[in-house]
Amino acid sequence: MSDPVSALNGASFTGFATIREIGPLGMISLRHKGGAALTKAIKAAVGTKVPAQRRIEIKGEMACGWMSPDEYLLILPYAKVGATMAALAKALAGEHHLAADVSDARAVFRVEGAKAAEVLAKLSPVDFAKLERGELRRSRAAQVAAAMWAQDGGFTVVCFRSVAGYVMGLLIHSAQPGSELA
Amino acid sequence: MKRYSVFAIAREALRYHTGWERAWRSPEPKASYDAIVVGAGGHGLATAYYLGKNYGITNVAIIEKGWLGGGNTGRNTTIIRSNYLQDSSAAIYEKARSLYETMSQDLNYNVMFSPRGVMMLAQTHHEVRGYLRTAHANALQGIVTEFITPQRVKELCPILNIDGPRYPVLGALWQPRGGTGRHDAVAWGYARACSAMGMDIIQNCEVKGVRSENGVVTGVDTTKGFIGTKKLGMVVAGHSGQLAEMAGFRLPIEAVALQALVSEPIKPCMDVVVMANTVHGYMSQSDKGEMVIGGGTDGFNNYTQRGSFHHIEETLRALVETFPMISRLKMLRQWGGIVDMTGDRSPLISKTPLGNCFINCGWGTGGFKAIPGSGWAMAELMAKGEPGPLAEAFNMWRFKEGQFIDESVAAGVAH
Amino acid sequence: MSTRLAKGGRLIDRTAAVEFTFNGKRMKGFAGDSLAAGLLANDQMLVGRSFKYHRPRGIVASGPEEPNALVNLGREARLEPNQRTTTTELFDGLEATSQNHWPSLEFDVGVINNYAARFMPAGFYYKTFIHPRPFWKHVFEPIIRRAAGLGKAPTQGDADRYEHAYAFCDVLVVGAGVAGLLAAKAAADTGARVILLEQAPVLGGRAPVDDAQVQGKPVEAWLSAMEADLAARDNVTVRLRTCAAGVYDHGYVLADERVADHTPGDGRPKHRLWRIRTAKVITATGAIERPLSFAGNDIPGVMLAGAVRDFAVNFAVSPGDRTVVVTNNDSAYQTALVLKAAGLEVPAILDARDVVTGALPEAARKAGIRVLTGHAIASVKGGKRVTGVSVCLQAGEGAVTEEIACEAVAMSGGWSPVVHLYSHCGGKLNWDNGISAFVPDPMRPPLNHDGSAMVECVGAANGDLDLSGTAPAIPPVWVMPQGAPIKLRLKMWLDYQNDVKVSDVQLAAREGYMSVEHTKRYTTLGMATDQGKLSNINGLAILADALGSEIPQVGTTTFRPPYTPVTIGALAGESRGDIFQPLRRTPMHEAHERAGAYFEPVGLWRRPYTFPRAGETHEQAVHREVVNTRTNVGLLDASTLGKIVVKGPDAGRFLDMLYTGVMSTLPVGKCRYGLMCNEQGFLSDDGVVARIDEDTWLCHTTSSGADRIHGWMEDWLQCEWWDWQVFTANVTEQYAQVAVVGPNARKLLETLGGMDVSKETLPFMQWADGTLGGFPCRVYRISFSGELSYEIAVPASHGAAFWAACTQAGKAFGAMPYGTEGLHVLRAEKGFIMIGDETDGTVIPQDLGLDWAISKKKADYLGKRGQERSYLASPDRWKLVGFETLDGSVVPDGAYIIADGTNANGQRNTQGRVTSTYYSPTLKRGIAMGLLKHGPTRMGDVVEFNTVQGGTVKARVRDTMFYDKDGEKQNV
Amino acid sequence: MLTLECPYCGLMADETELSPGYEAHLKRFGPASSPEEFEAYMFARKNPKGVHFERWRHSYGCGKWFLAARCTATLEVFGTYPAQVGEPPADIIAKIQARRPEWKAGWQPDGKDTK
Ligand SMILES: Cc1cc2nc3c(=O)[nH]c(=O)nc-3n(C[C@H](O)[C@H](O)[C@H](O)COP(=O)(O)OP(=O)(O)OC[C@H]3O[C@@H](n4cnc5c(N)ncnc54)[C@H](O)[C@@H]3O)c2cc1C
Ligand SMILES: NC(=O)c1ccc[n+]([C@@H]2O[C@H](COP(=O)([O-])OP(=O)(O)OC[C@H]3O[C@@H](n4cnc5c(N)ncnc54)[C@H](O)[C@@H]3O)[C@@H](O)[C@H]2O)c1
Ligand SMILES: Cc1cc2nc3c(=O)[nH]c(=O)nc-3n(C[C@H](O)[C@H](O)[C@H](O)COP(=O)(O)O)c2cc1C
Numbered sequence A: 001m002s003d004p005v006s007a008l009n010g011a012s013f014t015g016f017a018t019i020r021e022i023g024p025l026g027m028i029s030l031r032h033k034g035g036a037a038l039t040k041a042i043k044a045a046v047g048t049k050v051p052a053q054r055r056i057e058i059k060g061e062m063a064c065g066w067m068s069p070d071e072y073l074l075i076l077p078y079a080k081v082g083a084t085m086a087a088l089a090k091a092l093a094g095e096h097h098l099a100a101d102v103s104d105a106r107a108v109f110r111v112e113g114a115k116a117a118e119v120l121a122k123l124s125p126v127d128f129a130k131l132e133r134g135e136l137r138r139s140r141a142a143q144v145a146a147a148m149w150a151q152d153g154g155f156t157v158v159c160f161r162s163v164a165g166y167v168m169g170l171l172i173h174s175a176q177p178g179s180e181l182a
Numbered sequence B: 001m002k003r004y005s006v007f008a009i010a011r012e013a014l015r016y017h018t019g020w021e022r023a024w025r026s027p028e029p030k031a032s033y034d035a036i037v038v039g040a041g042g043h044g045l046a047t048a049y050y051l052g053k054n055y056g057i058t059n060v061a062i063i064e065k066g067w068l069g070g071g072n073t074g075r076n077t078t079i080i081r082s083n084y085l086q087d088s089s090a091a092i093y094e095k096a097r098s099l100y101e102t103m104s105q106d107l108n109y110n111v112m113f114s115p116r117g118v119m120m121l122a123q124t125h126h127e128v129r130g131y132l133r134t135a136h137a138n139a140l141q142g143i144v145t146e147f148i149t150p151q152r153v154k155e156l157c158p159i160l161n162i163d164g165p166r167y168p169v170l171g172a173l174w175q176p177r178g179g180t181g182r183h184d185a186v187a188w189g190y191a192r193a194c195s196a197m198g199m200d201i202i203q204n205c206e207v208k209g210v211r212s213e214n215g216v217v218t219g220v221d222t223t224k225g226f227i228g229t230k231k232l233g234m235v236v237a238g239h240s241g242q243l244a245e246m247a248g249f250r251l252p253i254e255a256v257a258l259q260a261l262v263s264e265p266i267k268p269c270m271d272v273v274v275m276a277n278t279v280h281g282y283m284s285q286s287d288k289g290e291m292v293i294g295g296g297t298d299g300f301n302n303y304t305q306r307g308s309f310h311h312i313e314e315t316l317r318a319l320v321e322t323f324p325m326i327s328r329l330k331m332l333r334q335w336g337g338i339v340d341m342t343g344d345r346s347p348l349i350s351k352t353p354l355g356n357c358f359i360n361c362g363w364g365t366g367g368f369k370a371i372p373g374s375g376w377a378m379a380e381l382m383a384k385g386e387p388g389p390l391a392e393a394f395n396m397w398r399f400k401e402g403q404f405i406d407e408s409v410a411a412g413v414a415h
Numbered sequence C: 001m002s003t004r005l006a007k008g009g010r011l012i013d014r015t016a017a018v019e020f021t022f023n024g025k026r027m028k029g030f031a032g033d034s035l036a037a038g039l040l041a042n043d044q045m046l047v048g049r050s051f052k053y054h055r056p057r058g059i060v061a062s063g064p065e066e067p068n069a070l071v072n073l074g075r076e077a078r079l080e081p082n083q084r085t086t087t088t089e090l091f092d093g094l095e096a097t098s099q100n101h102w103p104s105l106e107f108d109v110g111v112i113n114n115y116a117a118r119f120m121p122a123g124f125y126y127k128t129f130i131h132p133r134p135f136w137k138h139v140f141e142p143i144i145r146r147a148a149g150l151g152k153a154p155t156q157g158d159a160d161r162y163e164h165a166y167a168f169c170d171v172l173v174v175g176a177g178v179a180g181l182l183a184a185k186a187a188a189d190t191g192a193r194v195i196l197l198e199q200a201p202v203l204g205g206r207a208p209v210d211d212a213q214v215q216g217k218p219v220e221a222w223l224s225a226m227e228a229d230l231a232a233r234d235n236v237t238v239r240l241r242t243c244a245a246g247v248y249d250h251g252y253v254l255a256d257e258r259v260a261d262h263t264p265g266d267g268r269p270k271h272r273l274w275r276i277r278t279a280k281v282i283t284a285t286g287a288i289e290r291p292l293s294f295a296g297n298d299i300p301g302v303m304l305a306g307a308v309r310d311f312a313v314n315f316a317v318s319p320g321d322r323t324v325v326v327t328n329n330d331s332a333y334q335t336a337l338v339l340k341a342a343g344l345e346v347p348a349i350l351d352a353r354d355v356v357t358g359a360l361p362e363a364a365r366k367a368g369i370r371v372l373t374g375h376a377i378a379s380v381k382g383g384k385r386v387t388g389v390s391v392c393l394q395a396g397e398g399a400v401t402e403e404i405a406c407e408a409v410a411m412s413g414g415w416s417p418v419v420h421l422y423s424h425c426g427g428k429l430n431w432d433n434g435i436s437a438f439v440p441d442p443m444r445p446p447l448n449h450d451g452s453a454m455v456e457c458v459g460a461a462n463g464d465l466d467l468s469g470t471a472p473a474i475p476p477v478w479v480m481p482q483g484a485p486i487k488l489r490l491k492m493w494l495d496y497q498n499d500v501k502v503s504d505v506q507l508a509a510r511e512g513y514m515s516v517e518h519t520k521r522y523t524t525l526g527m528a529t530d531q532g533k534l535s536n537i538n539g540l541a542i543l544a545d546a547l548g549s550e551i552p553q554v555g556t557t558t559f560r561p562p563y564t565p566v567t568i569g570a571l572a573g574e575s576r577g578d579i580f581q582p583l584r585r586t587p588m589h590e591a592h593e594r595a596g597a598y599f600e601p602v603g604l605w606r607r608p609y610t611f612p613r614a615g616e617t618h619e620q621a622v623h624r625e626v627v628n629t630r631t632n633v634g635l636l637d638a639s640t641l642g643k644i645v646v647k648g649p650d651a652g653r654f655l656d657m658l659y660t661g662v663m664s665t666l667p668v669g670k671c672r673y674g675l676m677c678n679e680q681g682f683l684s685d686d687g688v689v690a691r692i693d694e695d696t697w698l699c700h701t702t703s704s705g706a707d708r709i710h711g712w713m714e715d716w717l718q719c720e721w722w723d724w725q726v727f728t729a730n731v732t733e734q735y736a737q738v739a740v741v742g743p744n745a746r747k748l749l750e751t752l753g754g755m756d757v758s759k760e761t762l763p764f765m766q767w768a769d770g771t772l773g774g775f776p777c778r779v780y781r782i783s784f785s786g787e788l789s790y791e792i793a794v795p796a797s798h799g800a801a802f803w804a805a806c807t808q809a810g811k812a813f814g815a816m817p818y819g820t821e822g823l824h825v826l827r828a829e830k831g832f833i834m835i836g837d838e839t840d841g842t843v844i845p846q847d848l849g850l851d852w853a854i855s856k857k858k859a860d861y862l863g864k865r866g867q868e869r870s871y872l873a874s875p876d877r878w879k880l881v882g883f884e885t886l887d888g889s890v891v892p893d894g895a896y897i898i899a900d901g902t903n904a905n906g907q908r909n910t911q912g913r914v915t916s917t918y919y920s921p922t923l924k925r926g927i928a929m930g931l932l933k934h935g936p937t938r939m940g941d942v943v944e945f946n947t948v949q950g951g952t953v954k955a956r957v958r959d960t961m962f963y964d965k966d967g968e969k970q971n972v
Numbered sequence D: 001m002l003t004l005e006c007p008y009c010g011l012m013a014d015e016t017e018l019s020p021g022y023e024a025h026l027k028r029f030g031p032a033s034s035p036e037e038f039e040a041y042m043f044a045r046k047n048p049k050g051v052h053f054e055r056w057r058h059s060y061g062c063g064k065w066f067l068a069a070r071c072t073a074t075l076e077v078f079g080t081y082p083a084q085v086g087e088p089p090a091d092i093i094a095k096i097q098a099r100r101p102e103w104k105a106g107w108q109p110d111g112k113d114t115k
């Protein structure tokens, strides 16, 4: 079997901010209405607590994000997805839930640099000055859905895999040197 | 009514145009009429005109809450075409289009009907099949349309980018006798003709209630008092829901904002009307030189005559893709109109649950082109009390039976 | 002549000379100049021609209100028509040409319209060109169109780039004059996040020109202190060159930043469109001076007094050595004083007021300027530039009392607050008798989402025309002289660009176009590119007078965005070229590109239509692909098919509502074909459903249906059956899916190896998990072609490799990729329906003979009630059958089946239509499916399809299964 | 350009992050219903010029449907609430009545007015 290949195979661009496509990254969409079993399962899977509304709990290379009142996004190393899916199935057996491996359905970008927020401010109707640390914001990037959060001095942006090229195009357009906002 | 002509202008020029009479009178309402039409938009005025012209009914009032022609008739992108798919639509739009051909002469008012041709671009194979279907239907409906090649598209409209890259033009449905008209002039021309027949156009008069006895309409309460009538025609487009409520029934209608914009005027660069439905944009150039551009509708109920701006952006990026040269033109003005969208996006010309009360509405995003045909059919319905063949299919009971007149199936949008 | 003064010019840098051209003529200016200032400095008074009469036009204003001085700017891919010279910053190499004339600006043939002006009053075209009928389209309209329009249409795409940006704040202040600066500071003091927008390249508004002191400090010192104060705050953002174009609902403000208009080609975006959300808008947009209506007020050299002042103070440019000032208010006296101080002559100030005593008039008198009160201009002399004025009494009918030679006229008819932005979302105005202007009514503001006032106006925009706070009275003077006869009124321009005169508005009123909106549309007053910034109030005052009514009763026309025109490229923003729209790519997309695929758009996806080889037409390629799939093996990228997981204790029950058939009884490991209808009963999607485990199903949808159907499921789960325990997940993009189709399909998979795909282990309509060629996969034994067929899903990140592996493994068996058109032909040969071909939103499953997929037992499913309605249940509906043309030809796409006679509207009757029609390379003849009235009972009948040429094609009715009726090929 | 608060996310969402869904609180009529009931369910809309209860989906966010009370004549929003209710919450009704004293709670779940 070949190695998994991310949507853009790690493409990057340097403008007034740096854009990198990262991944493959393990991602599991977990739907559950909440409760002790969920808390335990998430803890076991990614080592975090259940995130509150609009939060993302990050622990090392693992994270759990709040996607909706009954949906969480688990982030983990790609190689661990299979085992984690199995563990989740076990932990939540008997509970009404749905866990779906969506690692390959997504593309993930890092936007880095002091003016990284300006790149995103051209694309998303999001008030980045008010985006709290640890807040996961689901919104648009121009014409497609995107989720983003601040992390390690930059931003992580997640979109659907099929439009990775489009989103990269947007980020490159927005990060052109000379087009800084401030 | 004094006739308009070149000679009349010359004569008047000598006396500095002091001798022109009013295009229409602005009288106070009488106590009652043989017929009242609510709404002095194109459809209401045309209804009144044909009541007089075709049926000799001239004791008519047209009641308008604002200024005549100020509704959607005064704010549309003026596309006139009849290349519809379904028989009943094709019949009434083609009737209208043919009446437009002679409207200036009929009304002695130049409405500037400009049959410059309308093309609807096919940019996917699916659209090609849809327009071929329409072309076949039109051939049987007696409507002259043609499916043309990309090269012919380019010849007819050189500023169009037919080579994509995203959606190369694969052909177009071309109606050479479609075109545009001067929207305000249509309302004014009809108003002048109605007034000349002795009808009363009562502006700044809002209908606030509908009165009836024993299930039959007797008149309307207005901001100028009660006005009695034997027959009532409600022709108020976006406000049909309100009028219907006054008359005690519900309609399959939602009022939403549809937007349009014009660019600054430039020298002639486009001699046809182009509709690009895959990317959702359409454009023509007015005689004054502006590019007249239609935007999208909001998906929410709205009575503000303004819509959400992102529709304008969507339209413009589609048009920049289709016509790269417009990028450096400037948007001069944008506005909205309240359109009446029915459950199947086709109009109603119908009797109602209330006796002698008739409704004409639901023209939504595409009723300018229908004005004379709709007025013709509505006048027949009001005069005879029963629909003629043009109106029959547009009755409001079709929704109960599921007999829709669905044009959206032809890959097209209505404008 | 107009010229550059030797001294002064607060905005120009005399050390930085700039060269530019106008109509090819080389001219010199300075950095900091506006193009208008540059033109005036080079004595270019005549800059354009008016719209209708092609009259000579000069610069009249100094800002965005300018109606006349519009030029074609730049060339080729940087050509911009109708560029306003007063707001264009001069840069080195700027090229401008004048507009709307032929052959040249100086000699314009179109000017004959001017001499015929009497025959072309407002609305003349409605009254003529009526006969003979064909003449309108072929003669009159082309002439009118050629004469109309302003600038040249660009012929190329745009060389520049644009972008959008979002911003958020608590208070958005528009306009950085004194009022705006104070408002911004006050808001910032409360800790609010403030954005301050200024359309000009500098802060300060009118004060640096008009006021000596602000808050007791010299104006320039006050300004720099203020600028420094705001710059030091991190809760304030100031954006210059940024015009607030429109105020929209819920605090949405659109602003256009001219990033690189003055530095074209430097790689930065030309414009940036700001989409600002703010809790509150404060407009401090100032006021615009009004012209006065006297005969000849449109001759080049007649300018607004404030503009004359601006040019003199800001750019050290004077429009003439001798300037007559004419006014009805004190502000114009400042112009006289400025000119005088610059050593220029002001032969007279004509003031329409009888008594004039203010400080400014006194200062003018003291400076030795002749002030004639109660006086007016009877007419301006000159053609392409002013040569003098005839003076008369304001109170009379224009009897000339004297003539004064001059080169320029500076006029002021008072000031109109800029209330546009306040009005965009429905803010209402009051008429202020003191200053004869409309001012915002704070009791009727535009509303925010929470019902609070969204916009507030301050400063001159609010009618506070003086910094001192005591607004000087401005008496109304709407025509000059008051009793001007028609001959003079014919020459009093209201709308300079559109050539609307006082007489036109009066004519409109006389003809019954009494609503201000009728007058506007009949005369085109205020519809030009300045949107009536100068003309509207004057025009409606004339209208009110003509109607014997009051101005507030007549009211204004509707203020609409944008405040000043916005470049369409800026509105389209980044969306062009590669990122015009999202292009959805499957993991195998690049491989298809390398293989030379011809793509077709399917929603936002692009799917290979066919893979033509050198020398092949698309049609030939499709036929090759079909034949190869039937004889060897074909590979199809099916990744775009929707895949939705539905799971939960109530999932079966839910799917039974969603599909017309029963899904709850589907055994684990098996697949079942299902149909979905909307509530009307019309078929909306189809696909194969696989039962994964006890409470999990995987639903396949059409490619364009994936998101729609997922949304549809969520809609029902959230809004109707919210107590049902069902979760869904759209996993379409998680998997790359390859259909391996054809007699050699099994061999190909066996070559990859890894799991048992034999008939026994994996029979038709079952699925299994496993690995193939080392790839983890799920294999579905389903067929949309009638062939032995497997659809194999692998994780998307292995999609490209898996496709390559299949291609490689298939080499020995003649594997070829095939595209969507081949897919269509293959399915049509088998009589399988296609959503979008057999369906169009008006077709129910019963029409398509799919009754077998509709459960009769279920009490309910979405669409069931709809299908029971009389029209849908009618036995007369058109139903699906197959057709074989008698001559083997292909039925034209879209053809109808004709019936006898015509209907009541004279249209030919029909009895059906084709839905799918192809040349079958397998059967070597045309095959078709279509809907026919009573179709299934008419096997063997011959019907006629129409063609657009007018002929017909005869075809025999048959069943829809053209190939392998018994399904022997797929069940091997 | 509306902003509506998504009651699930607690976030003021931009209109472009939402998808509109027309009239709320429609009662579904299925196979056993009369032609009139079914027609009313499918088509007869209140379409008021004034207070309107309507559906929105936070489609670029949590994906959830929610309901809003909004004036179609001024676009004022009186409140938003989760879709999983049969009728508007009392606090929103109270707010509407405070802002629009003339408004009657003529709302009924069967799609008919009491007005
Ligand atoms: C932006 C836009 C673009 C369009 N583009 C096209 C196009 O290109 N081609 C095309 O064919 N169609 C187009 N249309 C549609 C077309 O404009 C309408 O279908 C058509 O004008 C409707 O005419 P009408 O007479 O029915 O309605 P209106 O012109 O709206 O007239 C209705 C009148 O009723 C009055 N009224 C309402 N309530 C009352 C009351 N209670 N009492 C008294 N009077 C009342 C209103 O004030 C109004 O004047 C467009 C519409 C819009 C908004
Ligand atoms: N005496 C008079 O009759 C009279 C009349 C008018 C103005 N004034 C003078 O005007 C000043 C009043 O100050 P003010 O601040 O109210 O007005 P102002 O005219 O000084 O400032 C308004 C500012 O708003 C900007 N602006 C306007 N529309 C804009 C838009 N859409 N987007 C971005 N920027 C925009 C203008 O460029 C200008 O800089 C004082 O100096 C006063 O003396 C006097
Ligand atoms: C076909 C057409 C062409 C128009 N051309 C212009 C124009 O050249 N200049 C202008 O200011 N407005 C133009 N308008 C817009 C009108 O000024 C006005 O905005 C529109 O009729 C809606 O009315 P309202 O804005 O008064 O509500 C045009 C409108 C239409 C329908």
Ligand SMILES: [Zn+2]
Pocket: D006, D007, D008, D009, D010, D058, D061, D062, D063, D064
């Ligand atoms: Zn949400």
